[in-house]
Amino acid sequence: xxxxxxxxxxxxxxxxxxxxxxxxxxxxxxxxxxxxxxxxxxxxxxxxxxxxxxxxxxxxxxxxxxxxxxxxxxxxxxxxxxxxxxxxxxxxxxxxxxxxxxxxxxxxxxxxxxxxxxxxxxxxxxxxxxxxxxxxxxxxxxxxxxxxxxxxxxxxxxxxxxxxxxxxxxxxxxxxxxxxxxxxxxxxxxxxxxxxxxxxxxxxxxxxxxxxxxxxxxxxxxxxxxxxxxxxx
Amino acid sequence: xxxxxxxxxxxxxxxxxxxxxxxxxxxxxxxxxxxxxxxxxxxxxxxxxxxxxxxxxxxxxxxxxxxxxxxxxxxxxxxxxxxxxxxxxxxxxxxxxxxxxxxxxxxxxxxxxxxxxxxxxxxxxxxxxxxxxxxxxxxxxxxxxxxxxxxxxxxxxxxxxxxxxxxxxxxxxxxxxxxxxxxxxxxxxxxxxxxxxxxxxxxxxxxxxxxxxxxxxxxxxxxxx
Numbered sequence: 001x002x003x004x005x006x007x008x009x010x011x012x013x014x015x016x017x018x019x020x021x022x023x024x025x026x027x028x029x030x031x032x033x034x035x036x037x038x039x040x041x042x043x044x045x046x047x048x049x050x051x052x053x054x055x056x057x058x059x060x061x062x063x064x065x066x067x068x069x070x071x072x073x074x075x076x077x078x079x080x081x082x083x084x085x086x087x088x089x090x091x092x093x094x095x096x097x098x099x100x101x102x103x104x105x106x107x108x109x110x111x112x113x114x115x116x117x118x119x120x121x122x123x124x125x126x127x128x129x130x131x132x133x134x135x136x137x138x139x140x141x142x143x144x145x146x147x148x149x150x151x152x153x154x155x156x157x158x159x160x161x162x163x164x165x166x167x168x169x170x171x172x173x174x175x176x177x178x179x180x181x182x183x184x185x186x187x188x189x190x191x192x193x194x195x196x197x198x199x200x201x202x203x204x205x206x207x208x209x210x211x212x213x214x215x216x217x218x219x220x221x222x223x224x225x226x227x228x229x230x231x232x233x
Numbered sequence: 234x235x236x237x238x239x240x241x242x243x244x245x246x247x248x249x250x251x252x253x254x255x256x257x258x259x260x261x262x263x264x265x266x267x268x269x270x271x272x273x274x275x276x277x278x279x280x281x282x283x284x285x286x287x288x289x290x291x292x293x294x295x296x297x298x299x300x301x302x303x304x305x306x307x308x309x310x311x312x313x314x315x316x317x318x319x320x321x322x323x324x325x326x327x328x329x330x331x332x333x334x335x336x337x338x339x340x341x342x343x344x345x346x347x348x349x350x351x352x353x354x355x356x357x358x359x360x361x362x363x364x365x366x367x368x369x370x371x372x373x374x375x376x377x378x379x380x381x382x383x384x385x386x387x388x389x390x391x392x393x394x395x396x397x398x399x400x401x402x403x404x405x406x407x408x409x410x411x412x413x414x415x416x417x418x419x420x421x422x423x424x425x426x427x428x429x430x431x432x433x434x435x436x437x438x439x440x441x442x443x444x445x446x447x448x449x450x451x452x453x454x455x456x457x458x
Binding site: 003064065067068069070071072073076077080081084085172173174175176178179186190199200203206207210211214215 | 299302303304305306307310311313314315318393397398400401403404411415418425426429432433436437440441444
């Protein structure tokens with residue numbers, strides 16, 4: 001194998017600008033989709049805990065639908081099919097919008113992660129012993145108080161590690177947005193590759209970006225986990 | 234109607250008799266063969282990681298952690314660029330896809346293996362050594378049968394996620410189910426909703442059936458352990 005690395009071309013002028021733009025979009029995607037996924041996931045969890053069988057069935061099938069269809073397919077669905085489901089005037093409006101790809105990526109990523117997250121959160125809530133809830137009721141606490149002071153703190157502690165690994169998975173999945181030509185880091189670097197043919201350099205750049213993000217997330221998760229566990233003892 | 238049936242055949246096997254195999258068949262084949270080769274490679278990596286030799290364990294740990302931090306798309310691009318460089322000539326894309334998904338599946342299965350090995354008492358290793366079994370005999374006859382029992386649900390779970398993740402190979406141009414669906418919907422825009430429905434249903438049916446299977450296995454395993 002003989003390959004001459006040429007960093008000066010890739011890291012200069014317009015290309016450097018593309019890479020920085022790509023980093024910005026990637027971080028935006030990661031933060032927005034993860035936050036949305038957690039919010040939707042928690043809301044769906046409350047739906048699945050409902051006493052009403054119909055409501056429960058609806059939310060449970062939502063989870064199954066999210067979990068059993070690939071994330072890439074959700075992204076493509078929101079980009080190509082979703083606008084077509086509306087009346088024609090809205091379809092034209094949506095397809096004319098330049099940020100449609102970005103928002104479809106956000107929608108697809110958070111939808112597909114929300115299914116997993118709500119399973120995780122439900123597991124955390126279910127792991128809280130039933131006796132504690134019964135005892136709190138008999139001590140005269142209201143439903144809201146029980147959620148706030150009895151179930152929630154324990155549930156968060158129970159589901160924190162799997163939640164973090166799921167969010168990291170979601171962060172890695174943001175790279176799929178390149179299929180919709182969202183200007184995120186991998187799309188940007190591949191775009192540079194297609195002009196300059198410096199494939200290895202640009203791939204190394206995006207690799208280091210993902211290693212960095214992953215390191216930061218693992219590090220901060222460890223800090224938060226230590227805090228969570230400290231409050232127990 | 235027969236037009237739709239014809240398209241449906243494309244979804245399942247691609248343009249097979251008149252061209253290369255594609256569609257759902259290629260997704261399934263890729264998931265299966267990378268599962269098997271990833272299983273073997275993952276086992277080796279996991280054994281290396283718990284090895285007593287520091288160099289080997291550090292090296293395997295580094296490889297596992299690094300690749301696990303990368304999205305599959307990036308691993309795909311690595312092989313997409315590296316394979317022709319090493320081979321010195323253009324190679325079929327499917328080969329790059331196979332190698333990269335194998336690596337991805339190996340590092341993830343290595344983590345599953347590690348947690349399987351961790352659950353086995355250290356005494357088992359020591360006793361096996363005392364009875365005069367070699368390292369490989371010990372792994373194959375003593376450790377693996379016990380570890381595999383505990384790992385089975387996670388292995389099936391990983392296979393489901395691997396099958397879904399293979400949809401990513403459509404990005405570098407392998408004609409898998411996702412790519413096939415996109416091609417059909419682009420060729421005839423009136424079939425847009427139809428083709429995405431078919432794709433969704435096919436993925437859903439397979440993954441849902443497998444996840445039910447893994448739940449059943451888990452239930453069966455529980456009273457034993």
